[in-house]
Amino acid sequence: MWTRKELKEKGKWALKQNYWKAVLVGLLLMAISGSLFGGPAPGGSPIDDDNYTIETEADSVSVVDTENDLAYEIYTDSPMAGPEVAVLAASFGLVLLLVFAVLLVMSFFIFNPLMVGVQRFFLRDLNQRALVKEVAYGFDNNYRENVKTMFFRDLFIFLWSLLLIIPGIVKSYEYRMIPYLLADDPTMTKDVAFAESKRMMTGQKWNAFVLDLSFIGWCILSIFTLGILSIFYVAPYQAHTNAALYEKLRYGMPAPESVAAAPQPAAADPTAAAAAPVFVPAAQPPVPSFAATDAPVATQAENGESPVAPDGPQA
Numbered sequence: 001m002w003t004r005k006e007l008k009e010k011g012k013w014a015l016k017q018n019y020w021k022a023v024l025v026g027l028l029l030m031a032i033s034g035s036l037f038g039g040p041a042p043g044g045s046p047i048d049d050d051n052y053t054i055e056t057e058a059d060s061v062s063v064v065d066t067e068n069d070l071a072y073e074i075y076t077d078s079p080m081a082g083p084e085v086a087v088l089a090a091s092f093g094l095v096l097l098l099v100f101a102v103l104l105v106m107s108f109f110i111f112n113p114l115m116v117g118v119q120r121f122f123l124r125d126l127n128q129r130a131l132v133k134e135v136a137y138g139f140d141n142n143y144r145e146n147v148k149t150m151f152f153r154d155l156f157i158f159l160w161s162l163l164l165i166i167p168g169i170v171k172s173y174e175y176r177m178i179p180y181l182l183a184d185d186p187t188m189t190k191d192v193a194f195a196e197s198k199r200m201m202t203g204q205k206w207n208a209f210v211l212d213l214s215f216i217g218w219c220i221l222s223i224f225t226l227g228i229l230s231i232f233y234v235a236p237y238q239a240h241t242n243a244a245l246y247e248k249l250r251y252g253m254p255a256p257e258s259v260a261a262a263p264q265p266a267a268a269d270p271t272a273a274a275a276a277p278v279f280v281p282a283a284q285p286p287v288p289s290f291a292a293t294d295a296p297v298a299t300q301a302e303n304g305e306s307p308v309a310p311d312g313p314q315a
Contacts, residue, residue: 002248004211010126011240015233018129022122025135026236029118032111112150113138120183122236122243141186149190153178173205174198180246200249208245 015022116138124130138146153175161168177197181188188196201208215238222230 002207002245004214007211007241007244007248008214008237010244011237014122014126014240014244015236018125019236021130021132022125022236022240023232024132025118025121026239027231028114028135029239030230030235032114032118107154108151109147112154113143113146115150116146116179116182118239119179119243122239123180123183123246126240126243126247137183142182142188145189146182149178149182149188149193152190152194170205173208174201176201176208177246177249180243180250184246184250200246204249211241211245 114135117135120137121130121132121134124134157168157172157175160171175194175197177200178193181193181196215234218229218234218238222228222234
């Protein structure tokens with residue numbers, strides 16, 4: 001079992017250890033997930049208001065303000081009216097369609113593998129200072145499978161969302177761990193990733209939803225700072241916390257050493273010794289590749305630095 005407090009504490013600790021790199025990768029995460037540029041524009045069109053109506057005639061279009069009894073008339077009997085306007089509208093629609101198609105292709109072949117690499121960075125950063133080059137992991141390892149798996153994840157969430165919003169939200173939580181699984185195991189296939197994510201999130205969807213809700217206060221503060229707080233703190237903090245949730249669900253907590261190494265009492269009677277139950281320590285989950293105990297030294301070596309020798313005489 002896990003608590004929000006322990007996940008957030010680990011997320012904050014990891015952020016402090018590798019702050020500026022985490023901020024940079026968090027900014028990339030915001031960009032590819034749409035939270036950096038997304039959201040409704042301030043204000044809105046007055047035509048969408050209930051107090052306004054649109055009336056069309058043969059040579060004009062009128063916008064009527066029913067509340068103030070005003071009318072705004074636009075005449076269409078200009079040299080641009082007729083076939084020219086239709087051609088212009090068709091050209092504009094074609095441009096929008098092309099832009100949408102390009103963004104869709106970029107999402108499948110660039111943004112989704114980037115998402116896998118970004119989650120790889122935050123997974124490794126939980127236990128050692130990760131390098132920014134980890135964001136390219138999705139391109140260098142199992143690229144085709146990453147593209148296929150993430151494509152079907154997005155497709156299934158979209159199709160479930162067409163039924164009602166709630167099923168789409170439920171499925172998004174069921175498939176929540178897929179990018180982390182791909183980032184953790186370069187041999188992960190689509191079917192295994194979907195099955196493992198479903199298994200990990202069974203009975204955990206509501207708890208994960210509450211974990212997301214616990215950041216609502218930070219999100220509101222980020223709005224008042226025009227997103228600056230989100231870039232420099234909230235986004236990398238939440239990304240580390242979500243990575244800690246994956247680590248907890250995937251690998252759990254190792255058994256305490258005092259229990260695993262508890263000595264068994266010696267039996268005076270040989271027959272009693274034969275009947276005594278044999279203590280078998282519980283099987284430990286596999287150790288993740290990103291949770292190496294010698295991580296700090298390895299990180300210094302990767303950065304080209306010489307490890308600092310410990311104090312005291314050396315043998």
